[in-house]
Amino acid sequence: MFKRKISSIMKKKQTSPNISKNFMDHDHELCFESALKDFKQHFIEKELKLTPLRLKVFQLLLKDHRPLGAYQILDLLRKDGFSSTPPIAYRVLDFLIEHGFVHKIKKLNAFVACSHPGNSHSPTFMICRKCEKVAEINEKESGLKFNKETSSEFKIEEAIIELIGICKNCTKIEVI
Template sequence: MTSREGSASAPVAFSDHDHAACVEDTLAAAEEVCAERGLRLTPVRRKVLELLLQEHRALGAYAILDLLRDAGFGSQPPVAYRALDFLVKNGFVHKIERLNAFVACVHPGETHSPAFMICRKCDAVAEAQSTPLKGALGAAARSTGFQIERTVVEAEGLCPDCAEASGS
Protein backbone atom coordinates (compact mmCIF):
# COMPACT_ATOMS: atom_id res chain seq x y z
CA MET A 1 0.00 0.00 0.00
CA THR A 2 1.33 3.41 -0.88
CA SER A 3 1.91 5.97 1.82
CA ARG A 4 -1.19 7.37 3.37
CA GLU A 5 0.21 9.30 6.30
CA GLY A 6 0.94 12.96 6.59
CA SER A 7 -1.31 15.67 5.38
CA ALA A 8 1.47 17.91 4.08
CA SER A 9 1.26 16.77 0.50
CA ALA A 10 -2.23 15.36 0.56
CA PRO A 11 -3.73 15.75 -2.87
CA VAL A 12 -6.88 17.74 -2.91
CA ALA A 13 -9.75 16.56 -5.03
CA PHE A 14 -9.58 17.04 -8.74
CA SER A 15 -10.79 20.59 -8.74
CA ASP A 16 -9.35 23.32 -6.54
CA HIS A 17 -11.46 24.62 -3.72
CA ASP A 18 -11.25 26.39 -0.39
CA HIS A 19 -10.31 23.39 1.63
CA ALA A 20 -10.44 24.89 5.12
CA ALA A 21 -13.94 26.18 4.49
CA CYS A 22 -14.96 22.87 2.99
CA VAL A 23 -13.89 21.08 6.19
CA GLU A 24 -15.62 23.59 8.45
CA ASP A 25 -18.82 23.68 6.48
CA THR A 26 -19.20 19.94 6.17
CA LEU A 27 -18.46 19.44 9.84
CA ALA A 28 -21.05 22.06 10.74
CA ALA A 29 -23.57 20.45 8.42
CA ALA A 30 -22.94 17.11 10.09
CA GLU A 31 -23.51 18.61 13.52
CA GLU A 32 -26.78 20.01 12.34
CA VAL A 33 -27.99 16.79 10.76
CA CYS A 34 -27.14 14.88 13.94
CA ALA A 35 -29.00 17.39 16.07
CA GLU A 36 -32.06 17.10 13.84
CA ARG A 37 -32.06 13.33 13.99
CA GLY A 38 -31.10 12.85 17.61
CA LEU A 39 -27.77 11.27 16.71
CA ARG A 40 -24.75 11.76 18.91
CA LEU A 41 -21.73 13.12 17.12
CA THR A 42 -19.37 12.22 19.96
CA PRO A 43 -15.76 13.42 20.15
CA VAL A 44 -14.26 10.31 18.52
CA ARG A 45 -16.83 10.31 15.75
CA ARG A 46 -16.40 14.00 15.14
CA LYS A 47 -12.63 13.62 15.10
CA VAL A 48 -12.74 10.78 12.58
CA LEU A 49 -14.98 12.80 10.31
CA GLU A 50 -12.71 15.81 10.69
CA LEU A 51 -9.63 13.74 9.84
CA LEU A 52 -11.27 12.35 6.73
CA LEU A 53 -12.39 15.79 5.65
CA GLN A 54 -8.92 17.20 6.17
CA GLU A 55 -7.20 14.46 4.21
CA HIS A 56 -9.77 14.63 1.47
CA ARG A 57 -8.95 11.15 0.28
CA ALA A 58 -9.42 7.59 1.35
CA LEU A 59 -7.81 6.51 4.60
CA GLY A 60 -7.60 2.95 5.90
CA ALA A 61 -9.01 2.19 9.32
CA TYR A 62 -5.54 1.73 10.75
CA ALA A 63 -4.27 5.02 9.34
CA ILE A 64 -7.24 6.68 11.03
CA LEU A 65 -6.45 4.79 14.19
CA ASP A 66 -2.90 6.19 14.18
CA LEU A 67 -4.24 9.70 13.82
CA LEU A 68 -6.72 9.07 16.63
CA ARG A 69 -3.95 7.92 18.90
CA ASP A 70 -2.01 11.08 18.10
CA ALA A 71 -5.11 13.03 19.09
CA GLY A 72 -5.31 11.25 22.42
CA PHE A 73 -8.12 8.80 21.77
CA GLY A 74 -8.12 5.07 22.31
CA SER A 75 -5.83 3.21 19.98
CA GLN A 76 -7.38 -0.20 19.54
CA PRO A 77 -9.05 -1.14 16.25
CA PRO A 78 -12.64 -1.17 17.53
CA VAL A 79 -12.35 2.52 18.39
CA ALA A 80 -11.84 3.40 14.75
CA TYR A 81 -14.19 0.78 13.34
CA ARG A 82 -17.06 1.78 15.60
CA ALA A 83 -16.75 5.43 14.74
CA LEU A 84 -16.58 4.52 11.06
CA ASP A 85 -19.62 2.27 11.37
CA PHE A 86 -21.59 5.14 12.78
CA LEU A 87 -20.43 7.58 10.15
CA VAL A 88 -21.05 5.17 7.30
CA LYS A 89 -24.45 4.10 8.55
CA ASN A 90 -25.58 7.68 8.78
CA GLY A 91 -24.16 8.74 5.46
CA PHE A 92 -21.31 10.99 6.59
CA VAL A 93 -18.60 8.70 5.28
CA HIS A 94 -18.43 6.16 2.48
CA LYS A 95 -16.38 3.00 2.31
CA ILE A 96 -14.29 2.50 -0.81
CA GLU A 97 -14.48 -1.24 -1.27
CA ARG A 98 -11.66 -1.35 -3.75
CA LEU A 99 -9.25 0.14 -1.22
CA ASN A 100 -10.70 -1.11 2.05
CA ALA A 101 -10.65 2.54 3.01
CA PHE A 102 -12.95 5.37 3.96
CA VAL A 103 -13.67 8.81 2.62
CA ALA A 104 -15.84 11.68 3.85
CA CYS A 105 -19.07 12.24 1.98
CA VAL A 106 -19.33 15.52 0.13
CA HIS A 107 -23.03 15.99 0.75
CA PRO A 108 -23.87 14.33 4.01
CA GLY A 109 -27.38 13.81 5.21
CA GLU A 110 -29.05 13.36 1.87
CA THR A 111 -29.45 9.74 0.87
CA HIS A 112 -27.80 9.11 -2.45
CA SER A 113 -25.99 6.51 -4.52
CA PRO A 114 -22.38 7.58 -4.61
CA ALA A 115 -19.91 6.75 -7.33
CA PHE A 116 -16.16 7.24 -6.94
CA MET A 117 -13.21 8.01 -9.12
CA ILE A 118 -10.03 6.69 -7.54
CA CYS A 119 -6.59 7.71 -8.77
CA ARG A 120 -4.33 4.69 -8.71
CA LYS A 121 -1.28 6.92 -8.49
CA CYS A 122 -1.99 9.54 -5.83
CA ASP A 123 -4.93 7.89 -4.04
CA ALA A 124 -7.15 10.94 -4.53
CA VAL A 125 -10.83 10.07 -4.47
CA ALA A 126 -13.61 12.16 -5.98
CA GLU A 127 -17.26 11.49 -5.36
CA ALA A 128 -19.90 11.71 -8.06
CA GLN A 129 -23.47 10.53 -8.29
CA SER A 130 -24.48 7.26 -9.81
CA THR A 131 -27.87 6.45 -11.20
CA PRO A 132 -28.03 2.74 -10.54
CA LEU A 133 -31.50 2.14 -11.87
CA LYS A 134 -30.82 3.64 -15.24
CA GLY A 135 -28.37 2.00 -17.56
CA ALA A 136 -27.37 -1.58 -18.16
CA LEU A 137 -27.33 -2.73 -14.55
CA GLY A 138 -30.80 -1.38 -13.82
CA ALA A 139 -32.12 -3.06 -16.92
CA ALA A 140 -30.53 -6.36 -15.95
CA ALA A 141 -31.98 -6.11 -12.45
CA ARG A 142 -35.48 -5.41 -13.75
CA SER A 143 -35.38 -8.19 -16.28
CA THR A 144 -34.20 -10.82 -13.77
CA GLY A 145 -36.29 -9.59 -10.86
CA PHE A 146 -33.33 -8.65 -8.70
CA GLN A 147 -34.12 -6.02 -6.06
CA ILE A 148 -31.27 -3.57 -5.73
CA GLU A 149 -30.80 -2.19 -2.22
CA ARG A 150 -27.36 -0.67 -2.44
CA THR A 151 -24.74 -0.20 -5.13
CA VAL A 152 -20.98 0.03 -5.21
CA VAL A 153 -19.69 2.03 -8.16
CA GLU A 154 -15.98 2.75 -8.25
CA ALA A 155 -13.84 3.76 -11.21
CA GLU A 156 -10.09 3.32 -10.99
CA GLY A 157 -7.74 5.28 -13.22
CA LEU A 158 -5.71 8.44 -13.41
CA CYS A 159 -6.82 11.77 -12.04
CA PRO A 160 -6.21 14.79 -14.27
CA ASP A 161 -3.01 15.81 -12.46
CA CYS A 162 -1.41 12.38 -12.56
CA ALA A 163 -2.45 11.80 -16.16
CA GLU A 164 -0.72 14.99 -17.14
CA ALA A 165 2.35 14.20 -15.05
CA SER A 166 2.82 10.80 -16.67
CA GLY A 167 2.78 12.23 -20.16
CA SER A 168 -0.95 11.88 -20.73
Protein backbone atom coordinates (compact mmCIF):
# COMPACT_ATOMS: atom_id res chain seq x y z
CA MET A 1 0.00 0.00 0.00
CA PHE A 2 2.62 2.45 1.11
CA LYS A 3 4.88 1.16 -1.60
CA ARG A 4 2.24 2.00 -4.15
CA LYS A 5 2.15 5.54 -2.92
CA ILE A 6 5.88 5.88 -3.29
CA SER A 7 5.65 4.49 -6.78
CA SER A 8 3.09 7.03 -7.64
CA ILE A 9 5.17 9.87 -6.29
CA MET A 10 8.23 8.63 -8.10
CA LYS A 11 6.28 8.50 -11.30
CA LYS A 12 5.54 12.19 -11.10
CA LYS A 13 9.20 12.89 -10.50
CA GLN A 14 10.26 11.25 -13.71
CA THR A 15 11.10 13.31 -16.73
CA SER A 16 8.85 13.24 -19.75
CA PRO A 17 8.30 9.94 -21.56
CA ASN A 18 11.63 8.92 -22.83
CA ILE A 19 12.69 6.55 -25.53
CA SER A 20 15.49 5.24 -23.38
CA LYS A 21 13.51 4.86 -20.19
CA ASN A 22 14.48 1.19 -20.01
CA PHE A 23 18.11 2.13 -19.51
CA MET A 24 17.49 4.64 -16.75
CA ASP A 25 16.34 4.29 -13.20
CA HIS A 26 12.62 4.23 -13.27
CA ASP A 27 9.76 2.90 -11.25
CA HIS A 28 10.11 -0.59 -12.55
CA GLU A 29 7.44 -2.00 -10.30
CA LEU A 30 4.96 0.30 -11.97
CA CYS A 31 6.48 -0.33 -15.38
CA PHE A 32 6.16 -4.06 -14.85
CA GLU A 33 2.59 -3.97 -13.57
CA SER A 34 1.45 -1.66 -16.30
CA ALA A 35 2.97 -3.84 -19.01
CA LEU A 36 1.42 -6.91 -17.47
CA LYS A 37 -1.98 -5.28 -17.35
CA ASP A 38 -1.66 -4.34 -21.01
CA PHE A 39 -0.62 -7.87 -21.82
CA LYS A 40 -3.66 -9.37 -20.13
CA GLN A 41 -5.95 -6.84 -21.76
CA HIS A 42 -4.69 -7.80 -25.20
CA PHE A 43 -5.37 -11.45 -24.51
CA ILE A 44 -8.96 -10.59 -23.70
CA GLU A 45 -9.40 -8.33 -26.71
CA LYS A 46 -7.89 -10.80 -29.11
CA GLU A 47 -9.62 -13.74 -27.44
CA LEU A 48 -6.38 -15.56 -26.83
CA LYS A 49 -5.85 -18.09 -24.09
CA LEU A 50 -3.67 -16.80 -21.32
CA THR A 51 -2.12 -19.93 -19.83
CA PRO A 52 0.18 -20.07 -16.81
CA LEU A 53 3.12 -20.90 -19.06
CA ARG A 54 2.53 -17.93 -21.36
CA LEU A 55 2.08 -15.61 -18.43
CA LYS A 56 5.19 -16.90 -16.72
CA VAL A 57 7.39 -16.51 -19.79
CA PHE A 58 6.16 -12.99 -20.36
CA GLN A 59 6.79 -12.08 -16.74
CA LEU A 60 10.32 -13.44 -16.97
CA LEU A 61 10.98 -11.28 -19.99
CA LEU A 62 9.48 -8.22 -18.34
CA LYS A 63 11.72 -8.57 -15.35
CA ASP A 64 14.40 -6.01 -16.06
CA HIS A 65 14.56 -5.05 -19.73
CA ARG A 66 17.30 -7.55 -20.35
CA PRO A 67 16.86 -10.09 -23.10
CA LEU A 68 16.84 -13.75 -22.14
CA GLY A 69 17.99 -16.67 -24.24
CA ALA A 70 15.64 -19.60 -24.74
CA TYR A 71 17.76 -21.80 -22.52
CA GLN A 72 17.90 -19.19 -19.78
CA ILE A 73 14.13 -19.11 -19.90
CA LEU A 74 14.04 -22.90 -19.66
CA ASP A 75 16.19 -22.79 -16.53
CA LEU A 76 13.85 -20.29 -14.95
CA LEU A 77 10.81 -22.33 -15.94
CA ARG A 78 12.37 -25.40 -14.36
CA LYS A 79 12.71 -23.54 -11.07
CA ASP A 80 9.02 -22.77 -11.23
CA GLY A 81 8.07 -26.38 -11.78
CA PHE A 82 7.29 -26.14 -15.47
CA SER A 83 8.57 -28.64 -17.94
CA SER A 84 11.78 -27.36 -19.41
CA THR A 85 12.65 -29.07 -22.63
CA PRO A 86 13.52 -26.79 -25.53
CA PRO A 87 10.22 -27.00 -27.42
CA ILE A 88 8.38 -25.65 -24.40
CA ALA A 89 10.26 -22.38 -24.52
CA TYR A 90 10.39 -22.07 -28.28
CA ARG A 91 6.71 -22.75 -28.70
CA VAL A 92 5.62 -20.20 -26.15
CA LEU A 93 8.08 -17.69 -27.56
CA ASP A 94 6.81 -18.29 -31.07
CA PHE A 95 3.29 -17.71 -29.87
CA LEU A 96 4.16 -14.52 -28.03
CA ILE A 97 6.18 -13.24 -30.98
CA GLU A 98 3.42 -14.04 -33.42
CA HIS A 99 0.99 -12.01 -31.38
CA GLY A 100 3.37 -9.14 -30.90
CA PHE A 101 4.09 -9.54 -27.19
CA VAL A 102 7.72 -10.49 -27.56
CA HIS A 103 10.52 -9.76 -29.98
CA LYS A 104 13.64 -11.65 -30.81
CA ILE A 105 16.92 -9.76 -30.79
CA LYS A 106 18.91 -11.40 -33.57
CA LYS A 107 22.17 -9.94 -32.43
CA LEU A 108 21.85 -11.81 -29.15
CA ASN A 109 19.72 -14.80 -30.07
CA ALA A 110 17.57 -13.67 -27.21
CA PHE A 111 14.10 -12.45 -26.48
CA VAL A 112 12.54 -9.33 -24.94
CA ALA A 113 9.07 -8.31 -23.92
CA CYS A 114 7.57 -5.86 -26.36
CA SER A 115 7.22 -2.30 -25.12
CA HIS A 116 4.42 -1.33 -27.45
CA PRO A 117 2.17 -4.36 -27.72
CA GLY A 118 -0.77 -4.00 -30.00
CA ASN A 119 0.93 -1.84 -32.56
CA SER A 120 1.97 -4.30 -35.18
CA HIS A 121 5.30 -2.80 -36.06
CA SER A 122 8.87 -3.10 -37.16
CA PRO A 123 10.56 -2.00 -34.01
CA THR A 124 14.05 -0.62 -33.65
CA PHE A 125 16.11 -1.85 -30.74
CA MET A 126 18.86 -0.12 -28.87
CA ILE A 127 21.09 -2.66 -27.20
CA CYS A 128 23.53 -1.46 -24.58
CA ARG A 129 26.63 -3.63 -24.72
CA LYS A 130 27.55 -2.55 -21.20
CA CYS A 131 24.46 -3.09 -19.05
CA GLU A 132 22.94 -5.43 -21.64
CA LYS A 133 19.56 -3.79 -21.37
CA VAL A 134 17.44 -3.21 -24.43
CA ALA A 135 15.05 -0.42 -25.32
CA GLU A 136 12.57 -0.51 -28.12
CA ILE A 137 11.74 2.48 -30.28
CA ASN A 138 8.69 2.34 -32.44
CA GLU A 139 8.70 3.51 -36.01
CA LYS A 140 7.40 6.98 -35.37
CA GLU A 141 9.75 7.66 -32.49
CA SER A 142 12.86 6.53 -34.30
CA GLY A 143 12.55 9.08 -37.06
CA LEU A 144 13.83 6.35 -39.29
CA LYS A 145 13.15 6.79 -42.96
CA PHE A 146 14.57 5.27 -46.07
CA ASN A 147 15.01 7.40 -49.12
CA LYS A 148 12.76 7.21 -52.13
CA GLU A 149 15.05 5.08 -54.17
CA THR A 150 15.20 2.36 -51.55
CA SER A 151 11.46 2.33 -51.13
CA SER A 152 10.73 2.30 -54.83
CA GLU A 153 13.16 -0.47 -55.64
CA PHE A 154 12.39 -2.87 -52.87
CA LYS A 155 9.09 -3.68 -51.24
CA ILE A 156 9.90 -3.80 -47.54
CA GLU A 157 7.82 -6.27 -45.58
CA GLU A 158 9.86 -6.53 -42.44
CA ALA A 159 12.74 -4.52 -41.05
CA ILE A 160 15.25 -5.76 -38.56
CA ILE A 161 16.95 -2.82 -36.92
CA GLU A 162 19.24 -3.30 -33.98
CA LEU A 163 21.51 -0.56 -32.73
CA ILE A 164 24.38 -1.69 -30.57
CA GLY A 165 26.14 0.85 -28.41
CA ILE A 166 26.21 2.50 -25.02
CA CYS A 167 23.16 3.83 -23.26
CA LYS A 168 22.98 7.21 -21.59
CA ASN A 169 23.19 5.70 -18.16
CA CYS A 170 26.31 3.66 -18.90
CA THR A 171 27.92 6.69 -20.54
CA LYS A 172 27.56 8.55 -17.26
CA ILE A 173 29.06 5.66 -15.38
CA GLU A 174 31.86 5.29 -17.91
CA VAL A 175 33.24 8.70 -16.98
CA ILE A 176 35.29 7.64 -13.99
